[in-house]
Amino acid sequence: MALLKPHFRFRRITDIEVDFLKKKNIDLLLLDVDNTLSTHHGTVLLDGLTDWLEKIQSAGIRVIILSNSKRCRVEPFATGIGLDYVSMGLKPLPFGYLKAIRRLGGTRRNSAIIGDQLFTDSLGGHIVGIKSIILEPIERESMFSFKIRRYFEDKLYKMYKF
Numbered sequence: 332m333a334l335l336k337p338h339f340r341f342r343r344i345t346d347i348e349v350d351f352l353k354k355k356n357i358d359l360l361l362l363d364v365d366n367t368l369s370t371h372h373g374t375v376l377l378d379g380l381t382d383w384l385e386k387i388q389s390a391g392i393r394v395i396i397l398s399n400s401k402r403c404r405v406e407p408f409a410t411g412i413g414l415d416y417v418s419m420g421l422k423p424l425p426f427g428y429l430k431a432i433r434r435l436g437g438t439r440r441n442s443a444i445i446g447d448q449l450f451t452d453s454l455g456g457h458i459v460g461i462k463s464i465i466l467e468p469i470e471r472e473s474m475f476s477f478k479i480r481r482y483f484e485d486k487l488y489k490m491y492k493f
């Protein structure tokens with residue numbers, strides 16, 4: 332269960348301040364897409380995302396997208412906000428995380444994954460040995476498989492007292 336526990340939890344990505352990341356020595360962020368930057372399979376950017384990205388990047392923090400979705404979903408999204416990306420990331424397996432960190436020339440020690448799921452984003456972060464910042468999903472998914480996952484996540488959050 333400890334392998335699923337995120338290091339930090341925020342409501343929205345835009346709630347994460349530069350000062351917080353600096354204090355935690357985080358200078359590279361891997362960003363999930365669905366329910367992190369947009370709704371699940373949505374194309375509309377989260378409110379305030381562009382401003383947030385600009386603030387983060389001008390503070391010298393590097394950013395790359397790491398998503399389990401296919402390239403056809405991730406590429407237009409990444410291009411739209413001017414970010415590099417790794418699609419079909421196979422989170423929670425370590426390969427995508429390592430590829431993204433290597434691509435930007437970062438270190439695991441100073442990297443963090445930002446996403447909305449304990450069973451992919453957070454678990455993978457632990458496996459790779461980087462910090463995880465988990466958000467509340469922007470909008471709950473209607474698919475049954477997600478309902479089950481979210482049910483267990485809610486139980487875990489209660490247990491973690493997050």
Ligand SMILES: [Mg+2]
Nearest residue numbers: 363365366447
């Ligand atoms: Mg997601």
